[in-house]
Amino acid sequence: MNRKLIILFSVFMIGLLPFGNLSIVAESVDVKTIQPHQSSTLTIVTRHDSNIYTAFAKAFVQSSYAQEVGITSESQINFLSGTTFDAFSRAMTNPSFGVSLGWGGGPTLFNSLAEIGAVSPISDPDVLAAINDAVEDTLAGAEMKHYNGTDLVWAANAISSFGFTVNNKVLQERNLTKPKTWEDLASPDFFTSVAQPNIGMGNAPGTTSNTRIYQIILQKFGWERGWEILYQMAGNGKIYDGSVETRASVINGETAVAMTIDFYGVIAMRANPDTEYIVPANASIVNGDPIALAKTPQNPAAANAFLKFLFSKEGQSVWLQTSINRLPIRVDAFDTEIGKQRTDLHKLYNETLANQGITFNETLALSLEEPMRFHFESTITDVHNKLRDTWGLMINTWKNGNITDTVFETLRKDFGKPAMTQQDAIDMNDQFNADQSFRRNKQSEWLSAANAKLDAIREELSPFISENTQVTDVSVHVLGVLFGLLSSFVTVYQARKIRRQ
């Protein structure tokens, strides 16, 4: 008996062996940060996904640039993850990590790094030449190269725009007109029912790309109107944890529209052909995705080689791979073999450039980003159920004719009011970042303000709640039925007991 089962167990163990050798070889590459032959390894801290950096590592190793500096195998290239600012900046500044380059994460991140001196200027003439060949200072109104005085501290090697992805089939099913602008999304016409979210939005603290979108909206329409739009969009929709979930909502057909960065839109389109990425005209920006040298690069020669590769036509074409789907910064990347196949991306590239973006004030964005993100969370995400229900109530009451257009307009303005001014946000930025109890208190304050704001509106509309035939709270009814069932059961049981006696 013992033997049979031990054999079973052993067979099971053996059966799993094909899945891998039982040693932690998995990317232990990352641990070997300090190698005896330091001169031929290159360590890069990055926010890019593994599919991106492994593709680039592979292509880089095959290029002449790598071979010139003695990098012949992918195992010589290490990638560290810099998911938090803390981790990223530490990797860029602390020599024991052996980092030479910082790559990916958006201009805001890199501007912050530049501010604290976590980067060093790109000075190698060949590299500068390669970069200048590929990159303009600005593109579609956005900064592609960032200087500290005359020193170049980062350069964008890929671009993305921000917009939204629609699901045409769902739009049709729900009788919604295809939106073209942010204001379309904020319109009461884009509301169908409180149980049916039409817009997927990412919770600001959980996604840098969605935060970017909100910053765009706030800057294009101004602080007050911008928040109005955000609140109304939220009323029409649902808030998700991160950009991937947001994207998924439109792929799966749960929402009709989702906030996405462009390449997420591309991914959506490939996953579900019903979806389509739209850049709102004159209401977006182009983001350059930066790369920069670490404060003290451990392997400057290899770093420079990588930079040269990255900004070359071949290097740029890696962005076009089907597992990556991003826009390069050089247009001639589309002349390569793979580039010729990606007509969808080429089309998007042209649209992106053609789109006149808004003038985006990077410094302003940076100066209030954290308070703005958490204000979003406290006044939208944390109260979303109530926010959505209130918006629904407002619209239904208005459409039923119980309140006039003017009243609705007033309510709408109340509904869209943020709990702090732009200047407030700028003023509190430093303390907000440094002092957790200050932050905690502010978040509570905003939450209460949001609740109060919505409660006031509901209060005003309370006479009409019962007439809101769209929504009926049946909790009491159901509980009553359950209670009735329970008591009848007990009565029957007792009766039978008595009868038996």
Next chain:
Amino acid sequence: MIQTDSSPSSPINRVVQKMKTEFSSDPLSWLVILGISSFFVFFMVFPLLFVLVNSVYYRGSVGFDAFTFLFTNPKFFDPIPSSDDYYIRLVKQEDGITVISLSGLDFGIILNSLIIAVMTTLLSLIFGIFTAFLMARVEFPGKSILGGLLLIPLILPPFVSGIGFFALFGLEQGIVNRFFLAPLFGIKLVFEGLFAIIFVQSLHYFTLIYLNVYSSLMNADPSMEESAENLGASRMTITRKITLPLAMPGIISGSILVFILALEDLGTPIIFGAFGDPIAKNTMTYYIQDNIFAGQETTEIVQDSAALGAILLITAIIGFMFLRKYVSLREYSMVSKGRAGEFRTYNPKIVIKVLIYLYFVFILLLSTLPHMGILYTSFFTPGSRQFTLDFYRVVFASSESSGFLLFVKNTLVYSFIATILIIILATLAGYVANRKKFPGQSAFDALVTIPIAIPGVVLGIGFIRMFGSFPGNWGLLTLNPIVFPPTLLIISYTVRKFPFTVRAVFAGLQQTDEVLEEAAQNLGANKPRVLFGIVVPLIAMNIVAGALVSLVYTMSEVSTTLILINKQSYGNIVWKLADISGGDIGVFSAVGVLLMAIQSLSLIGTNLLLKNRAEALTGI
């Protein structure tokens, strides 16, 4: 030659004498005790202490501010929630469909978690006890298959079932809603808020109660019920007055366990939160996991999180204390080496039997729905709903760029290494704790079984706090999780899933007569030889069974996995699942199916080995 009494030696002398001889004759056991105790103190007690300290200490000042803040802030504590939350709501839409939303009020983060735990426990109790009773005392064919099927809920962590559920009931693409309820009845069913979490959790955890109660019922002494029947008691009376009270220790210990597990569940809130449910995010575990670092440049924990962690921890430990009390009671009501029960069973009428089958169909359907949901979404594209093997292709593709094999590999590596560690340590610890009498034995026993009750998120943040500033260059043995998570993650698995194997070892030792060891000692075998030559072969089945359970649970461990792994290349299946949780449902489901397959195999093996004894499967 009658002996006369002489005065006994003083008590202190006796103890000293005893300790001197115990130690000199058996130094290895002491080494084992000290070694294992140190391991748990260092890797469990200390990190938890860090969290507790953090909850009252903030930048130089000590105080209960964080707690005061929590209890006066409606986000955390809202006993009388606002009137526009709802339990059940009907929404009539313009397309003619009526949506039935089942939600629940928002009582604030702290109360939400407690309410979830309590309600899950209640629901699990109802279904668990009823099911156990049916399986243990009522005659109907097909029980062995059902017994295996009832284990299915265990093979997916609740958060994966959350996705499965969502695949079925998520508003638009939910299969049940779209293809069944909407066209046929013009309604759609939506689960949200606390309701959703309680629902999903209960369907998973009722199995634990069922196992516990079933084990109690099957291991009880049949003559207790027989004598009652002999004296004229009716079936109802026997059940109420004898069967259930005898099973009570099992019931109570099961419910405390479910309470603790439901309280510290991170996976389910994460899934529902990921799909945009704000109430789901208002749970203690979610909040802690979401708010770990106090600032950009520090390993200091956000004090709210530490305080919430302290609340979770203390609640769980109190539960654990009661748990131990009732578990020891359970042992007394069991027949130690007695007859395998020939129980008086009910043989009901056909009508009732049909009803019983319907009940099982209902329960199994509900509890396997998520699994079926996941199966479906792994094969069908969203939107166009075409059959495809693409998702599986992605999973099994060996190309670097997709890397799913990496996650599978990591999962197996982490889990296997942890399980091997567990086997070695648990066998030693179980043997020493069971066979050797030494002062502090009870404390040692508590130390190695308390990990069941430790909320994973709390341990996770404790680890970060304690090891976050360790040197990061010890190669594969690096303990600093920020630099290299795997080592500490494996240790965390070892600590957290230790009790299952220890309990299995205990159960085995209980069934093994100590005399067999004494015979060996008498013939000259020293302790290690006795352990490995005599004891281990005899309890091998138990060790294997317990190890399988630990293995299964390490593969689906959520909390510390999500907190410690900070980088994709270290990720395992669970981590990747959480990473793609909202997106890419197809690939997520394929991976989930993979996880299900691996775990099913292990559980089948365990069930074969364990049959009626639930200790290893439930860990208590």
Next chain:
Amino acid sequence: MVELKLKNIDVFYDDFHAVKHVSLDVKDAEIVTLLGPSGCGKTTLLRTIAGFIHPVAGTVLVDGKDITYFPPQKRNMGMIFQNYALWPHMTIEENIGFGLKIRGVPSDQIVKRVAELLKVVQLEGQEKKYPTQLSGGQQQRVALARALAIEPVVLLCDEPLSNLDYKLRVELRTEIRDIAKKMGVTVVYVTHDQTEALAISDRIAVINHGIIEQVGTPFQIFHDPDNLFVATFIGESNLFEGTIEQIQNNSVTIKLDAGITITKHFETQIELNVGDKVTVMTRYDGFKANEQYPVVFSGKVKHKAFMGTYIQFELSLGNGDSLFYNEQEALDLIQTLDIGDELTVSLPTEKILVFNGAGARLR
């Protein structure tokens, strides 16, 4: 030459004083049995000798060497247990050879020795079987072989026959004694069964509540008990309460509550007074159904039982006390005597044992 000496052994279980200041000498090749009721401490004492328990005070000496605190594995003793304790996952051969393997005996020699031992215990050819394939009696024989394989200084037996049925018990106890004597092994044997003790032992130590009541040969224990406990624990006995009527030099006259007067002469000084209470004991045999002997009992027949080779009568004496006696000669009395009939029996004075109020034997 293996001599086992226990000196002033005290064993505690927490606060319970299980073995109280016990001393015992076991001579070489002697079979000594520890006999007593359940819970008397005999097993505790045995386990102390084995090394599973450490005494709080006292010494255990083997051939003069103090092994009191040696771990069990270092004592080179063999032990057999009530439930045999054979390892189910090992063959008979592996079981028996276990101790030899540990001692580094080469395997071919182990095989030889195992075969020899199996012959001794009459289980030739069973080497490759597993314990579960053997009967209880056979298993215990294997256990014996296993213990003897290592040529132990002492063979310890912890109620080894209690799990066997009567016939096997009788058979095996003789076997164990024979084998032990043949191999010249010193044996300490524990049992609660007095018949077993009487049959198997060279000497018996009667233990009660942690102290040794008496050590002696079976004959001595049976016919010359030191105290009331030993007297009543072994064999069957009649007990009568009585009072001292007269003391003259060393002759004591006792009046039993049942009415009979007995005068007995003692060897030693009697430290008692007239009026003191004593207990008088007789066995069931030695009576004659007439007044031939000095000590006469009269009573009514209460029960009679024909036991094959004797009749057991219960007489009800004047005050209601019962007297049991076994009639081995006049077997026709079973028919001629009825319940309620008067019967007079007598007993020689030597067969009367007298105990003082404290239970000590008056000699």
